[in-house]
Amino acid sequence: MKLRHHGHWNFGTRCTSNCERGVKREIFLFIFVSATTITCQPQGRRMKPAESLKAFQDFTASKGIDLNASTPREGIEAMLEFRAQAACVACSDDMLLYQWGTYDWGNGKYFELDITRQFIEAELEDDDAISQLSLTYKYQPSAELDALGTSNCWEDATPDFRRFILTSAPFISVADAKADQIDLRHSYV
Structure with a gap:
């Protein structure tokens, strides 16, 4: 998972999200003061x-x-x-x-x-x-x-x-x- 952010973290919570092409990955969802971009990639090799x-x-x-x-x-x-x-x-x-x-x-x-x-x-x-x-x-x-x-x-x-x-x-x-x-x-x- 690549996480790029701008702004300050308010708080984080763990969740499961559907990423690109339906691949399920656990990610940390963070609420920001400003925009956030999340990109999931297969984990492992x-x-x-x-x-x-x-x-x-x-x-x-x-x-x-x-x-x-x-x-x-x-x-x-x-x-x-x-x-x-x-x-x-x-x-x-x-x-x-x-x-x-x-x-x-x-x-x-x-x-x-x-x-x-x-x-x-x-x-x-x-x-x-x-x-x-x-x-x-x-x-x-x-x-x-x-x-x-x-x-x-x-x-x-x-x-x-x-x-x-x-x-x-x-x-x-x-x-x-x-x-x-x-x-x-x-x-x-």
Whole structure:
């Protein structure tokens, strides 16, 4: 948490506040004589986007999660927690994208359930600034999975992103199923 103030402190009290993108953080709320600016950032580990793959692997290993054998429930929950606990340094934007659909990228057709953390680095420009840490679960297509369609949801597009994911039909359909393939990667766009 960064706290910038102008003026004098009158008194302080502890509270829980919803910060940027719905991340809950404990903060100290102070009443000032004049204006106050409060900015919340995830607490814990700080990393650069290029370090995010190793940081996420270390994070999941510390939780006892083997990503190569994980279910979407384990992996996506871990990515949501990682987002809340590992701040991106030097980023002007850092948000999650949840997406699903049946695709053929040239290696066969699969139903994919994916969560991607997208970073935009402040000191770079245009597409050079954008990178993504993606965790994708791939399943052999079926009529049931094809019926789920293709869509996505950005973290800032819904008030309760975690709940949206965990109650979505695509997530529920494969939440505890072992994937045929799991792809974890960091790449620049």
